[in-house]
Amino acid sequence: MKKFLAILFLCFGTFLxxxxxxxxxxxxxxxxxxxxxxxxxxxxxxxxxTVKEIEAKVGHELTWKQKLxxxxxxxxxxxxxxxxxKPAGSGSTFxxxxxxxxxxxxxxxxxxxxxxxxRNVIKGAWIGAAVVLVFFLLL
Numbered sequence: 001m002k003k004f005l006a007i008l009f010l011c012f013g014t015f016l017x018x019x020x021x022x023x024x025x026x027x028x029x030x031x032x033x034x035x036x037x038x039x040x041x042x043x044x045x046x047x048x049x050t051v052k053e054i055e056a057k058v059g060h061e062l063t064w065k066q067k068l069x070x071x072x073x074x075x076x077x078x079x080x081x082x083x084x085x086k087p088a089g090s091g092s093t094f095x096x097x098x099x100x101x102x103x104x105x106x107x108x109x110x111x112x113x114x115x116x117x118x119r120n121v122i123k124g125a126w127i128g129a130a131v132v133l134v135f136f137l138l139l
Contacts, residue, residue, distance in 0.1 A: 001139070046070065047077055093124035100128020 041054065049057070051067050062070070080086075096115070099107030111125035 004135075004139075043077060046073060092118055093120045093127075096121035096124025096126075097128040098124075100125040100130075101132060102128075104129050104132050 041049075041057065045057075046054070051062065051070055054070060055062050092115070096107075096111050099111050099121075101107070103110065108122070108125040108129050111122045115121035
């Protein structure tokens with residue numbers, strides 16, 4: 001089990017290091033970027049336009065991460081319009097996921113106590129605990 005966790009940490013650390021380097025290495029130099037005034041998009045544009053139309057307006061093909069981000073943003077906007085009384089998710093599911101992964105049921109308990117008003121953290125903790133349970137059952 002220790003070897004598995006060590007390999008998991010090593011893979012996770014390598015992933016974070018490479019994505020951080022790729023982000024920094026591909027960042028444009030200050031003052032060299034050119035922005036087309038017509039390429040600016042608003043929320044209304046994102047709601048009504050398809051990805052192909054957005055690519056045509058921006059003037060270049062989007063990466064798969066950008067396309068995925070647009071689709072996720074569209075779904076969040078649609079969900080916010082359907083349920084205006086609910087605030088948008090804080091994205092804190094990752095904190096709960098880490099609690100559930102590393103502390104299992106104790107992490108779920110900590111999520112309930114420390115984040116009682118944030119359902120996303122609690123949901124993430126349960127997902128993390130379920131992942132750990134599946135790993136234990138497979139091993």
